[in-house]
Amino acid sequence: MKCKNCSKQITGDYQYCPHCGQKTDIERLNFQQLLRDLWMAFSNTDRGILLLVKQLVYRPGRVARAYISGQRKTYFNPFSFLVIMVAVALFFILKFEDTAINYSKIETNEIELLRFSFRHFNVFILLNCPIYGFLIWLFFIGQGTNFVENLALSAYLSGQTMLYYTITIIIFIFFPSSMKILGLILGLFISFWYVLAVLQFYQTRSVWSIIKTVLVILITQFISQGIIMFTFSIYKKIDVNFL
Template sequence: MLPVNQITFEPIDTCLNCGMQFDNEDHFCRACGAKKIEERFTPRRVLNEAGERIFNLDNRFLRTFKDLFLKPEAVIGGFLAGLRKRYLNAFSYFTISITVSGFQVFVMKRFYPDIMKEMSYLDGQNNALAEMIQNSTMEYQPVVMFATIPVLAFMGWLTFLTLKKHNFTEHFIIQLYSYSHLSMIASIMGILFLVTEANYLLFGVLSIPLYIVYNAYMFKRLYSLSVKGILLRSLFFLLILMVVYVLVSFVIVAIVIATDPQGFMEMVKQNAN
């Protein structure tokens, strides 16, 4: 308890979150764990709480981020088994990844517009279709990210179907963690490439191998597979990836033709020239 002269709120007898009765010596609710508030918000309190949550090495975000490197099976397998307190849940982790990715897009648009133009060039010429897809992807990035996860979940479910360990929904959760984790890593790497003026196109080329290698590592630990076992399933995953890539490309082109046939023909003529 705070000393009486430091209490800036009227004493609260019950938890506002769950209704549990507080004892005088309680600092947290014994039922739901909510903090007992005894002082109103001030700049000092805001800074203290932010410091506790952001810079405390034991907080759930940093622990989740670290253990997704060191022991992803503990984070993902634990969440699927019902563990909720030790690590950040998959949807919260995904929300943070959207924020980090959005910051990278902001930095690129605001400070490096020339690099964005270079990304839509093929053989030294502007590719209108590539530019349109790139702009749409950045504009609707959260939607694109979330829409990608069911596709990845289906590919993962199909790859490990014979092991009969996780259903499609569980693979969706697995990919929420994996995709969010890699998205944050890629965003940080992307900003470093921009700031150091390294070849940003090289960063784009490295993104897919990074995803494949990390997922192979993650699934190896999650399923306790041998090196041979994960290599064979990774090859199968790559085969599925190529098929999905071709199908998605056809769908994108079909949508462009259906929504703007004249614009599509102009893009074809432009690229032909």
Template sequence: MAARSTARRGTCANCGHPVAQAFCPTCGQRTDTQRIDGHYLWHELQHGLFHVDRGILFTLRELFTRPGHSIREFLDGKRVRHFKPLAFVVITAGVYSFLSTWFTPSMLAGLPGGGRMPPQALAMLDFFNKHYALLELASLPLVAAASWVYFRKAGRTYAEHLVANSFLAGQRYVVSVLQFPLLALFGIKGALLAAPFLMLSYAGLYTWGFMQLFQGKAGRFIFLRAVMAAGTGYVLVVIVGMAIAILWVTRAGGSML
């Protein structure tokens, strides 16, 4: 049996505006809305999952093969196949944070001399590791401001730098997830083994992304500008992260001094 439409003939079910087209000219909703049933739910589930899959997988592939070119195309209007940048960075940060809550306790337990560290120092390390993704999100506006300053003559707005840095932050979260298998297999030794690789990867991917993004528009010193933007961004993340971690620990358990 065909699903019954929820709209009265010639009327938008969402806003009540008279309609004669496939989409309401007032609110944009389709005019052939159907009553919710099993078929509707199955269709929405399939559409939602496949749409998210395609968007995320396409965005990830682009960010790890041609990051700057892909971001420039997004900024210039080619956006249909991309996952939305702010949603992308929030989702990847969420995945990283979820995994970090599982692996951080075992990592801290394996720290050399961890049992002799002051409780406040351990608490701050625990907070920083568990909430690194959220701390970087909090730093994102400052990181975007830094890249905008270094590339201010390239013609991109601060909002566009915020979008570019959102994509690149999501890229870093994906790389960061790679440390967790090493942590599971080798404990703290795995984390120490992964640390130099992660640092070099962060700097290299960020520099590569901005060199491509501003190719031909940032003068002869594009590499130096990209490296400085990457370094400044990392320092800002650490400063903001440490400030928030210290504030949280001192409020929760006393002075750090």
């Protein structure tokens, strides 16, 4: 029997290919199989998204460190995770933006900027990920990691942050008056969580590492806001309806 994935010959009664690890009893793709694969992707105890989300809450840096250290079959791919979470967050933003955010209490000149940011939310987040990854690598250069490994950490953090944003949007829908306080709490929580992630990733507890991580967060936010303002100003100047 040949493996349908790697085409290597399999001799013996194997449930999984000894060469590539794929199941040997792969059936023709049908709707039932599709639903089963989707459920496994989310719930698989070895590398499902649900397991990943749970572990990223309290051990984000350790998850990223384990992934770059070779545990690729244990954890969901960070870049696939980021794309999925951005898509989920974008759906909720576009679907419930007007419900979750009370624009009547926002100044008129800020509304257009907010709408522009929300409409292109996915682009800004995907741009933000390599910026954060690069800055972490730069500030911790000489610690035995390369840029791409820090990019994996950033992808995990950005993807999980999208989940936090999505949960916050859902809360806004039911409690619109809580927007300011929840926004503040979320910002503080994410900042603390990012610091925790970097300390775990680099296996350090030094005050200097905390300071460097806070600086990275602040610089990343500054650059991100600059990108948003710059692209918005271009949008206004060329008078093209991106929305």
